[in-house]
Amino acid sequence: MPELPEVEVVRRGLARWVSGRTVAEVDVAHPRAVRRHLAGxxxxxxxxxxxxxxxxxxxxxxxxxxxxxxxxTLAGPAASGTAPRGVAGAPSGNPPECAPAPxxxxxxxxxxxxxxxxxxxxxxxxxxLAHLGMSGQLLxxxxxxxxxxxxxxxxxxxxxxxxxxxxxxxxxFGGLSVHESTPQDGVPVPLSHIALDPLDAAFDEAAFHxxxxxxxxxxKRALLDQSxxxxxxxxxxxxxxxxxxLHYERPTATLTRPVxxxxxTHIREVMGDALAAxxxxxxxxxxxxxxxxxxxxxxLDAYGREGEPCARCGTPIRRRPWxxxxxxxxxxxxRPPRASS
DNA sequence: ACGTCGACCTGTGGGC
DNA sequence: TGCCCACAGGTCGACG
Numbered sequence: 001m002p003e004l005p006e007v008e009v010v011r012r013g014l015a016r017w018v019s020g021r022t023v024a025e026v027d028v029a030h031p032r033a034v035r036r037h038l039a040g041x042x043x044x045x046x047x048x049x050x051x052x053x054x055x056x057x058x059x060x061x062x063x064x065x066x067x068x069x070x071x072x073t074l075a076g077p078a079a080s081g082t083a084p085r086g087v088a089g090a091p092s093g094n095p096p097e098c099a100p101a102p103x104x105x106x107x108x109x110x111x112x113x114x115x116x117x118x119x120x121x122x123x124x125x126x127x128x129l130a131h132l133g134m135s136g137q138l139l140x141x142x143x144x145x146x147x148x149x150x151x152x153x154x155x156x157x158x159x160x161x162x163x164x165x166x167x168x169x170x171x172x173f174g175g176l177s178v179h180e181s182t183p184q185d186g187v188p189v190p191l192s193h194i195a196l197d198p199l200d201a202a203f204d205e206a207a208f209h210x211x212x213x214x215x216x217x218x219x220k221r222a223l224l225d226q227s228x229x230x231x232x233x234x235x236x237x238x239x240x241x242x243x244x245x246l247h248y249e250r251p252t253a254t255l256t257r258p259v260x261x262x263x264x265t266h267i268r269e270v271m272g273d274a275l276a277a278x279x280x281x282x283x284x285x286x287x288x289x290x291x292x293x294x295x296x297x298x299x300l301d302a303y304g305r306e307g308e309p310c311a312r313c314g315t316p317i318r319r320r321p322w323x324x325x326x327x328x329x330x331x332x333x334x335r336p337p338r339a340s341s
Numbered sequence: 342a343c344g345t346c347g348a349c350c351t352g353t354g355g356g357c
Numbered sequence: 358t359g360c361c362c363a364c365a366g367g368t369c370g371a372c373g
Contacts, residue, residue: 134366171350173367325366
């Protein structure tokens with residue numbers, strides 16, 4: 001159940017082990033894994049083949065890597081067979097560089113216009129987009145590693161590193177696809193309605209508060225609404241609400257500016273804590289490009305702790321069915337709003 | 342336009 | 358022992 005911190009760990013893994021490598025072969029083992037690529041699996045593979053994967057970006061729970069191309073994208077007179085290898089991509093035989101920023105540098109929304117490096121193909125910018133859904137993993141594995149039970153997509157590279165990228169997903173809620181990016185901000189088109197996430201330096205706190213006040217909904221629904229704020233899932237929503245002492249059914253229209261600010265602070269803190277726990281071992285090769293490291297030993301105060309004493313007041317934590325899932329809260333610290341049941 | 346809710350998936354675990 | 362169902366939950370499209 002990757003939320004933002006887990007996805008960020010994956011992004012760092014991709015930046016370290018995948019960025020800069022050129023795709024040689026793509027094998028789609030399960031069509032549902034590319035269902036967001038409307039042109040189908042064959043087109044998905046064709047779009048990737050020959051492309052060099054660029055910097056790893058993240059917004060909320062989405063990941064993407066811009067596609068450059070060492071060779072010409074269209075078959076020209078000199079395109080087949082004679083295109084030089086390793087001109088603009090990673091030098092073959094060497095570990096891919098993590099340039100230009102350190103892999104674990106705080107992510108930023110990409111600059112509006114990135115300078116093209118020599119050899120990159122002109123034309124519409126495209127990107128490989130990934131969402132892990134509920135159970136998705138991106139693994140960097142040796143070629144000869146046995147296929148995982150739920151291996152959906154395999155991407156091989158044209159270098160000599162001996163590893164490939166695998167998308168493994170038990171429940172198939174996640175998937176990969178290739179999309180054009182908007183020229184304005186370089187973000188893949190399907191993400192245009194996805195709000196910035198709270199760890200993004202450009203996140204607009206005042207605008208978020210204004211939007212909350214305008215909505216006629218409750219605070220937890222708003223936290224899970226990707227068009228208002230992205231990256232928050234059921235787990236961190238409950239945790240942040242617990243830290244802020246807010247009941248999940250509190251109408252957003254009643255939130256004051258200081259409360260919104262405190263809520264955001266707690267969202268960032270709980271995500272930061274999880275990232276610190278999950279990011280500690282991501283750089284061990286092959287294993288931890290999967291978003292799971294650190295996940296299970298995260299310390300949670302509310303989520304999943306039904307019946308256990310609240311860490312603040314000792315009152316047993318409650319679980320309530322909510323929107324076909326669950327909400328965990330302390331009935332004493334997080335009083336329900338007066339007017340609602 | 343905005344808010345709500347069910348469908349999509351599959352493995353696990355508890356209850357009978 | 359075996360079967361059934363609740364549950365996990367992010368996203369999108371349908372509906373009001």
